[in-house]
Amino acid sequence: MSFDLATRPLTAIEARVLGTLMEKARTVPDSYPLTLNSLVLGCNQKTTREPVMNVGDAQAQEALDELKRLALVHENTGGRSARWEHNFQRGVGVPEQSAVLLGLLMLRGPQTAGELRINAERWYRFADISSVEAFLDELQERSLEKGGALVVQLPRAPGAREQRWAHLLCGPVDVTTPVPGAYSGAAPALQERVNALEARVATLQASVQRLCNELGISTVPASPPGQD
Structure with missing residues (x-):
């Protein structure tokens, strides 16, 4: 049976x-x-x-x-x-x-x-x-x-x-909500890396600005891509 x-x-x-x-x-x-x-x-x-x-x-x-x-x-x-x-x-x-x-x-x-x-x-x-x-x-x-x-x-x-x-051996599964898998965690992880990199860039920019102020020079804005 x-x-x-x-x-x-x-x-x-x-x-x-x-x-x-x-x-x-x-x-x-x-x-x-x-x-x-x-x-x-x-x-x-x-x-x-x-x-x-x-x-x-x-x-x-x-x-x-x-x-x-x-x-x-x-x-x-x-x-x-x-x-x-x-x-x-x-x-x-x-x-x-x-x-x-x-x-x-x-x-x-x-x-x-x-x-x-x-x-x-x-x-x-x-x-x-x-x-x-x-x-x-x-x-x-x-x-x-x-x-x-x-x-x-x-x-x-x-x-x-x-x-x-x-x-389904343990009963019905809620198919309305995707089950987290190998790919579902990729977006949050990528966002965390982006946030961390942005924070590091902001810290570096602040350090460069402080150094320029101490040396009495002005910072030069970065040129937009494709422009000299």
């Missing part, structure tokens, strides 16, 4: 736990399934995570218990300590490629099709961006009989060339 998103959206921590299990299954198979300690460390990584989180052991265990109840993870108790593995692809009812894209969106936040293709290199090698877009379109157009859409395309952010995609 597939996970019913409409009935029970995931919490942010559940999505992080699930995404981390999906990532480690592909990137560090020798250490997989994961112990609770390894899982918490993966959830709280400072890189390849958006947003960065500080998940505690108790929070991770609670999320695992809920995900187990939803048949999205399995517990292995054969060793010295319990180990956990995901059951995402079967539990949600999506093909491998779609599961990879959803896992990346859960871990890294909204991304363009191009970013997803690059970030998926260690998970799955997509032939081209068109292949990524085809699976995203399929996830967005998923029928209600199968549980409804699992991703949504967001409005283009200011200064961005491409639109980003977000997952």
